[in-house]
Every structure is written in structure tokens, then in C-alpha cells.
Amino acid sequence: MRIRILALGLAAAMAAAPAIAQQAREKVLRIAMTAADVPTTSGLPNNGFEGMRFLGYPAFEGLVLWDLSATDRPAGLRPGLAESWRQAEGDPQEWIFTLREGVRFHDGTPFNADAVIWNLDRFFNNQSPQFDPQGGAITRARVTILESYRKVDDRTVALRTNRPASYFPYMAVYILFTSPQSFEAGGRDWARVAALPPAGTGPFRLSRFVPRQSAELTKNAEYWDRARVPLLDRIVLLPMPEATTRLAALRSGQVDWIEVPPPDAIPALRSAGFTISTGSYPHVWPWFFQTAQPPFNDVRVRQALNYCVDRDSLVQFLNGTAEPSVGWLKPNDPNFGQPEHRYRFDAARGRRMLEEAGYNAQRPLSFKVMISTSGSGQMQPMPMNEFLQQNLREACGVNVTFEVTEWNTLLQATRSAPGAPVLAGSQALNPSSPSSDASVMTRYFSQAFVPPNGFNWPQFNDPQYEEAFSALERATNEADFNAAYARAHARIVDGAPWLFVVHDLNPRAMSRRVRGFTPAQSWFQDLVRVDIQ
Template sequence: MLTSTKTGTFRFVLVAVLMLLLQACQAGEETTPAGANAGDETSTTASGTQTRSDEGGTDGRGGTLVVAMTAGNVPLPDIVPTEGSEGRRFVTYQLYDGLVRWDLSRDDATSVPRPGLAESWDISEDMMTWTFHLREGVKFHDGTDWNADAAVFGLDRILNQESEWYSASLGGAIATYTKKIDSYEKIDDYTLAIHMKEPYALLHWDLTWVRFASPDAVKTYGNDGYIQHPVGTGPFRFVSMEQGVNMILEPNTEYWGEVPKLDQLILRPMPEASSRLAALQTGEVNWAEVPPPESMEMLRQEGFQVLLNNYPHMWPIILNLQVEPWDNKLVRQAANYAIDRDGMANDLLGGAANPAVQFMYEGHDWYSEDGTTYSYDPEKAKELLAEAGYPDGFETVFVVPSSGSGNMWPLPMIEFLQQNLAEVGIDVEVEVMEWGALIQTYRPGFPPGENVGGVMVSTGSYAPMHAFDRNFASTSVPPAGNNKGLYDNQRVDELLREVQVASEEEFIPLMKELNSIVTDDAPWLFVVHDLNLRVVASNVKGVVMAQNWFIDLDTVWVE
């Protein structure tokens, strides 16, 4: 039974199954920190899948790309947009640049940072100061200069609470990636120094998430009005936006990098998978994020290009370790053994995901070959529940989004998971929330006084600190990070301190140990690693499915 409450949350009980590290700093002679090359590019392309659109040569140009996003609305286009990571993928990464950006040119290797608005950087011997040599001649879309003053203004906007232009919402949303920064200063017009709170060799990874807006535009329109007039240095410029309908972008013909090949980019919010499928088939759009999984073969037969690839992204249930019985490790392990991941990945999702037997996916540098893996073993799950004192199981509540950024097909997936858990005695009541409301409700953590056992928030693990510090450090409880369940393991904290100054030889073993401990402790239900499904029309060319959440639209054109 489905009922609506005044908060817009739907509560119901579902009963049936519906179905690595631095390659980028090679751009100059800058000093690299200890461990800078640990986690080099690793070929882990999804076997037997199409990871590029039909290129049709490399000199094509033009056309209008119309993207059906999973977002519930048009993302508001500040440097940290609304609509979660979907907003970052299609809006932030197109309108704005950072000092560092991702290398999205390869589909056969994990993505690594490369120079962006900084041409190169140096790291002091004690790893306390990073000096960035800024790219000269770059203009914001309003014609104003990118320089060290603009960089300081941008950092003030997210870090300096004394600044007139400080935004608490932006600063909080990006705090995971800036919490190691102590101070920063302009050295000269094109040199910026960032000073750390402690020795830190991984700042370049974190800065892939920090983007810069035009100081003149922010001062003209204010932090609130700016979202109607966004101005960055990125490959696309803002044209117009109508909430609930679309955002229109055009190429930045003065872009310092590769000028986009498209004539126009239109972003449309379509939170329902069936709507994205229909729009694709009727030609209303020529690019659709995650259409229904059962449609993939049909779409191939109709001539569409079905694109899949590995990337560090998981569909989990983040558990609330502050409520019983999820505070019991045996219970968490039992629930993980109860999940038929192969059935979900291959039968329900049609091969659009891989089983998440560990936090990191098999084939990744940080996967632990000797660590705990969660096979489908209902009998073992029952034994662990009995050992934990729950021979008859228990009741719990999970909150899931109805759709949204990176969440695949959450309703049939939670039904499948719910049935798995019911078979070992765990009775799950499901609350369904609109994605934007869920983000606002659970970004600060689990609301106090509510007996919610877990929340489904898809999670990426693109960089060392993004993967482990953000999610599992005891210092990363909201709003400082994504440790919503208040997981606390002293050894994990120790390893994270070691990782941030590790040598090349030390780095990967440390990351493997982190993955092994987190997997064994099971602060989450590790369900599936999705394969970044998107479908494009046959005349969409130049798409490269990088092993990253982000995608480079500069190379794309439409015949």
C-alpha cells in the first residue's frame, strides 16, 4: 500500500521482486610528493561492453546534443549545483574549471588528475605548502581575467567566513575536499600558494572538485542572484534556464582548452526512467542516462548505442550504526551475506552492474584479494544473526530515493534487496523520498530521534580521500563528510593518516588494507557497482566513457 504524507515522503512495505595516483603532474618539472605515482592508471574496462560511441572520424563538428538527465529538476548552476552529483556532472564540469581537472580521455584506465587552471604545481618537501602556477591568458565567460586574485576570491567564497562573499551552503557542500586547507595566498598575479593543516600529498585529487566562478559576476549579482547569471571559464557558456524544463548551454569559443564540437547542449531533467526511454525512442532527446535495464537489448536492436564501463561508483545502503541492531558488526555482516548480488546485477539489472562483494570493485588497484568478500549465503546470514542474538530476525527502516543522481533504478532494486533480507528474517520497511528532499534531509546525517536503520545514497570513490576519508574517517561525520552512520575505527583513522604521506611502495598496500577493514566491518550494505549506463542515438559521435563519474562533452558532436 502506498500512502502520501504531508512531507512528501511515501512510506510503504514492498513485498515482491520486480525484477590512482598521480599521472597528471607530468605536465612540468614540479616536485611530486612521496607516493605521487601510487595507484597509476589501471586497465579495467568492462569486458564485452561498448565504451565509446561510434566516432565516425575525429574531425566531425556541430549538432545539438539533448541530454535526458536523471535529475528531478534543472540543477541550479553555482560551482556546487543542486541535484547532487548529476548537477556536478552536467553543469559544474561544463561551465567551470578548477586548478586541477580529471583526465577523461581514456576508457581503459582509471581516471587521474591533470592540470586545469593551474599549468603545474610544486609541493614543499614537508608537504605543507602547494604552489600552483596558474594558466595565463584565460578569460571568464564575461571577459574578465583568470588570475591569482580570482583564485583567492573563489577560495574565500567557500572557506573564509569573514568574506562578504562567503557562502555557507557552498562551503559546507564542498567541505570534504577543503578540510585539509589551512590558508592560501597570492604570491604574484599567476602564482597561488595553499598551506595545509598537516603534511598532505593528495591535494591535487581533492581540488578536482573545487571550481571557480567569475568574481565580477558574483559581486554584480550576489550569491543568491548569481545562479541566474553563472559565469565560469569552462568549455560551455550559460544561455538560459527554465526550472522543470531545461538548461541551454553553448560552446565557449574562447576556451583555453579544446573548444567543444557541439553547436548547442540542452540538459533536460527526467527523473523517471520510462520517460527517458520514451524521449529517446521518439527523438525528443539523443542522449539518455540510465534508461530501464530491460530496454538495453531492444535499444541496441533499434540502432541506439548502449554504453557501459567500470567506474568507482556503488549502490549501497549506508547503515545507521547508532541504532540497534546495526551497531552490531555480526548483524551488518549477516545482512551483507543475505544479498543475491549476482541476481540483482545480471537478472534484475540486465548486466548494467557488477556485484559489490567488497567496497572497491574487483580489478581496482585497491581491491583486497585476501580480504572478506560477501558471497550470497543466506544460511551463513542466519547463523550470524543467531550469534548476534537475533535468531528470529528484526524490523528496520530504510530510506531510498525515488530516482536521481547515480541512483540507477532504486525502487525495483530496493524491492529485490528487501526480499533478500526478508528471507533471513530482516523485515525492511521502506520510505521513498524525492531525491532533492532526501539530500537535504540526510546530508547532515541521520535525523536524531528517528529509528531509521539505513539510507540509500549512491557513492563514488574516485580518489583516495574521496573514497575512504570522506565516508569512513571518524572526523568525517556530517557536515565534514559522508560518514552518516558515525562509523569509528581507530585503525582506519591511522591508515588514512599514513596514506596522505605514503611513499609509492606503501600506498597501494595501505589502500588495500583500508578496503579490507571497511569491507569486514560492513558499515554499509555493499550491493552493486554500477557500470554508468547511458544510451545515445546512432548519430552521436565522439563519446568516451571514462572510468569516472564525469564525462568530457568537448569531444562529442551530432551528425
């Protein structure tokens, strides 16, 4: 009997060996995100652009996609689920998209014009059965000018904007498409759909989701672009909001890749053989000022604070993982323009401007800023904000207090009107922002996009900016577009609705086993060509 049991055990072990060997050969990349929770897995993630980076674009796609193939210039656009697009002849408000043939969702159902209209109704039609309040709020805040849409035929859809918008394809990248069958499989309940998880069209598919713990992406071996089938078998995404926790997880081998390592740990990580990836890209870390109310309704106050900030010392404090910001765009950007103010650390000038506005040692400027403990693009928000707090007090006698909150609450605040309860009396906010293109500029600075229509939380209202941006929207050639862009940006610099602090360098650290990652000049990154040894 014992011999028989041993034989059966040996047979079972031999049978299991191929499966174990296969699992051992599986290429799995484990990433620690800065998010405090797993971004929503319903096909349109929350948690800002970090959610889009990891649980958006890898699995779900838009009609237009980011071109992340170049490293020597900011990312542009490439065809996605639409193989081409154009403005309708004689009507600059209508965009015609020709859909790609032969694309299927991960569940095998076809991608076509009906699926496009169904998804647009999900985000933009409150009366549709599939309306998604959370996904709709996020998408509408990014795609602020879509007026209507219609099916032309099975391979063609027309999207109409409420104003001429030369930049509209840059907004179209934020509309992600999910299989309508996913909604039916989830009992027509988006919360249940998120747990399935749902089907997209991307190079990875969502395969597992454990609330507040992890999400997994699996290679889509049948991806429609055969040249871009992933090298990895799986990606495991883990929320780790604390930088020290992410660092410990990397050093211990719990993860292979971490977002935003602590700056003071970077030299030691390099010495230990870890790869540190940084790169200049269009992204800015500011404070938003509420310009509709005192004290920030006085432009002198806003400009003064921009002279009071010691950006170079903050960059040094961050161990070189950022560069000074003196505008929404970088100073070497050809569209930076010619503003009157060229901000630098000049405490004497800042104090003088504050005195002209009525603030001095006897009546110091005091205000509250809402900040987050972590989050998408936030770098090291607690120590960075504490640095600014001390800097402003010592340089210009300004008293700053903080309302510390969670990242998604801060995002909610940016979509709220002045005085909303979520602000808890805050007069400034500290979200970060991409500065990649004019479609982002308009939703942060144009008067039409004050909350809830966009992210112009400061209520910035500058007629010269509006005039320049209108010319940009109607431009039909690159020269006119760029000239208008530069004029509009110069008005943003001089109007100073933000405290321009730094542009981060998108730092991340990874094990030497991670191969093939090349950082694009974008907040979003291409995981398809990443491999692990």
C-alpha cells in the same frame, strides 16, 4: 498594392533564410538527466555528481581537472587552471599551485590569483561578502581538510591542509571557479547570479536557464585550450527523473541522449538502432548503516546482511548493467587488500550470524532505510530497493521498510547527525558513491569526517583503518601509498559500515546521430569531443 505586399513578404523571407539555415545547421545535443530538477546554475551545482557532470565541469573548472582521455584505466588528473602543483619543501601540509597564464572568464575578466582567493572565500569564509551557504556546504563536504589559503603572487597561490594529505589534488578538482564580476552583475545575490547565468572558464558557457525545465550550454569558441574547443554548438539539459519518461523521450526523438535507461528496455533499444554505452568505472551503490546505534553497532549484523544479499540475481534483474560489489573498491582492484570476509550470497551463514547477534524468527531484525525516487548515480532505486527488501526477507527473515524521499533530501540526510529530523527515523541510507581515489575514501570512512565535516554518516570508527589511512596520507612513494591503501580498504570490508550491493556500469542510451562519445572510467565524462550528425 497586393504585388507590393507580396514583394515585401518575399524579401523578408529571403532575408530570414540565412538565419533559418544557420539554425538548421546548428549542432544541438539534448540530454535527459535523472535529476528531478535542473541543478543549480550558480557555478557550483547541487544534485550530486550528476550536477557536476553536466552543469559543473563543462562550464566551470578547477585548478586541477580530471583526465578523461583514457578508457583502459580509471581516470587520473591533469593540469587545469593551474599548470602545475607541488607540496612545499619540508612542509607536506602546504600545496603550491602555479596558475595558467592568459585564461579569461566567459565575461572577459582575467583569471588570476585574486580570483582564486575570492572564490575560496566564497566557499570557505563565512564572513566574506560573497559567501555562498549552499555552494559552501557542498564544497566543504568534498574538500574536508582545507585549513587556509593565501596569494603568493599574481600567478601563485598556496593552499594549506589541516593534516598531511598525499591525495589533496584529488580534492582540488571539486573547487570550481566563477568570475567575481558575475557576483557584482547579479547584485551580490547568488540566487540572481544563477539566473544570469554566471561566467566560468570552461569549454561551454551557461547561456540559458529555465527553472525546473531546462538549462543550455553554448560552445565557448574562445576557450583557452584551443585543442579542446567543443564540436557541438549547444547542449540542452532536461531533468527527467522517471526512467520511463526518459525512454519515451528518446524513442520519440524529443532527446538524443538519456542517462540510465530502464534495464529491460535495453535489448529493444539496441534492436532499434540506438547506441547503448556501458563501462566499468569506480562507483558503488550501497546502503549506509548507522553504526553508532542499534542494531548496526553490532558488526555481526552488518556482516550478516552482506552475506544475505543475492548480488548476482540483482545484476541479472538489471540486465547486466551492474556488477556485484563486495567492498568499496572492486575485487580486482590492486588496492582491495586481504580482508577476512569475502562476501558472497550465503544465506545460511547470514542467518547464523544474525542469530549470534540475537535475531531470529521470533525476534526478527527490522529497520528503516531512506531511499530516493531517482538521482545522480542511483540507477533504478525503487525496483532495486524492492528487490533487496524481498531478498532479505526471504533469505534471512529481515524486515526492511522504506522512507522514500527526493534525491537532494537524501543528500542532506547524509550530511546530518544521527537522529536528525530529516532522517525520519531511518537507520540506513541509500546514496551512491564514487570510489575513485583516497580523497573520497577518507570523507566517507575516516572518523574526522563524520557529519557535518564529511560523509561518514555511519560514524565508522576503526583504529586499524585510521592507522593505515594515516600511513597513506604521509606516504612519499607509490609502493607505500598502495600498501597502506590496501590495508585501509580491508578494514572497511571487514568493518562493513555499508551494505555493499553493486557497482553500476554507467549505462546510457543515445540516438545513432550522436557520435564521438567514448566513456571514460569515471563518473564524469568529456562532452568536448561529442558530435551530432
